Amino acid sequence: MRGAKPRVAFRVSAADELLGSIWAVSEEPLSPVHEQAMMEAAHVAAIAMLRSRIAADAAHRMRLATVAALLQGGQPAWQAAQKLSAPRTVTGGYVLAAGLTHDGRVPVTATAGLDHVAGSLTMLLRGELPSAVCALLGDTIYGIVPTYADEPADLSTVRRLATGFVQRLGRDWRGLVIGIGAPVHHLTDLNRSRDDADLVLRVLRCSAAGSGTPPLRLATREDVYGRSLVLRLSDLLAGETLPHVGPLDRLRAYDRTHDAALLQTLRCWLDNFGDISAASENLHVHKNTLRYRLKRITEVTGVDLTDAEMRFELMLQFRLDS
Structure with a gap:
């Protein structure tokens, strides 16, 4: 490159894994003293990067465990809620379920990025809902928004935030849809809100498969009530063993x-x-x-x-x- 100055680079690694590199402008080869200093700096950088990764992995595992426990409902949900950084005592909440429509428009490789989407959604929600938490379980992103005894559940904020989120996602994520479960008054009933969110997500996925493009990218049970009833009825009929000719x-x-x-x-x-x-x-x-x-x-x-x-x-x- 014209005008570029000569540089030297040192590998930042842990065992055989390359973590990054350190670059320095140098008009001539480094002296042994400077070379030793660069090697030590690379070593310090590697330790700092590994510590940061370990901390991030630990936080990620903690978030997964918290979300999984909350979704179970019952006593596990109550215990997990005590770990949330909530400004007041959490009494209830509601669940979001986000996933891909699997209609052929989203690359298979995009599924691997759902974990990053979950992290981004958590950061977005926490801007206005500080106690919200999201994690990827299987191929579904689950988010929990806690509610408090002195404040009625209001879905308008999460609707606005989640709608803007799916609209701002890149073209590779235009198949992402989000179902919002009904709020519950007790943490022990969060599993019921999860079931509700899962049902709405199924409706959105089925609608996308049937029409080619999803008419809705975000919905509550009220938004798709009729279609959810048809889907549940279809589940019941699928279990019938006697043949029927109509x-x-x-x-x-x-x-x-x-x-x-x-x-x-x-x-x-x-x-x-x-x-x-x-x-x-x-x-x-x-x-x-x-x-x-x-x-x-x-x-x-x-x-x-x-x-x-x-x-x-x-x-x-x-x-x-x-």
Whole structure:
């Protein structure tokens, strides 16, 4: 490089591990005295860097243990809360669960950086919520925001901070979503807030997988209440062992056999609340063609499309199938 001055460098290492280097400007080779001084300085720097790493590792392990204990609820949560640097006595709190949508947009290598994201989220939250703590457990970042007896839980601050956080993340992290669990009044119930946050996170991940892009990057249970109910119902149905053939299954089989589009027609008609004009326009068919298909759907399935309860059941089945 033009104008650069000659320099000498000394390796800063611990055993065979390179920790860094020390550089000095020198017009000529170092004298034995100066060389010895540089070697001693590199040794001192190595010790300081190792001590800093050990302290950071210890703090990291302590944070992991604290978060894991808080998420358990019960007595472990109460004991772990005593280690938080809280300005007042912690009585309850709520849980955040953050993770990647796994929809193919986020590089696999990004998962390794989730631990750094957890650290960054902790620093951000502590700017206004000093007792907040976050840690990576498995492939999910969990954050706990303590609450106090003399102060009602207010999610507006964490909503604002977390929303700004996901918006400022780089393009490699645009698949990160955050679920916020409901506040609990007792530390022993923090595991219930974790379950709530996990459910919201699942909803956000499923929404992203189904639509290609997540409609929400941060949500509470209230934000996704309907979708969370559908997801829980889907979990219950997944445990059923007896086979069931419903109206949608019969339409699906008929479409395969007759190269028809009755299933698509029924869904479009339901999505348009039975509006013949809107549904026929979306399907690009004549209104009479749509009416014929609806009649055929009734014949194939045996359902009464004029029955409001039946229409609701069909709409629910479509949601569970998606």
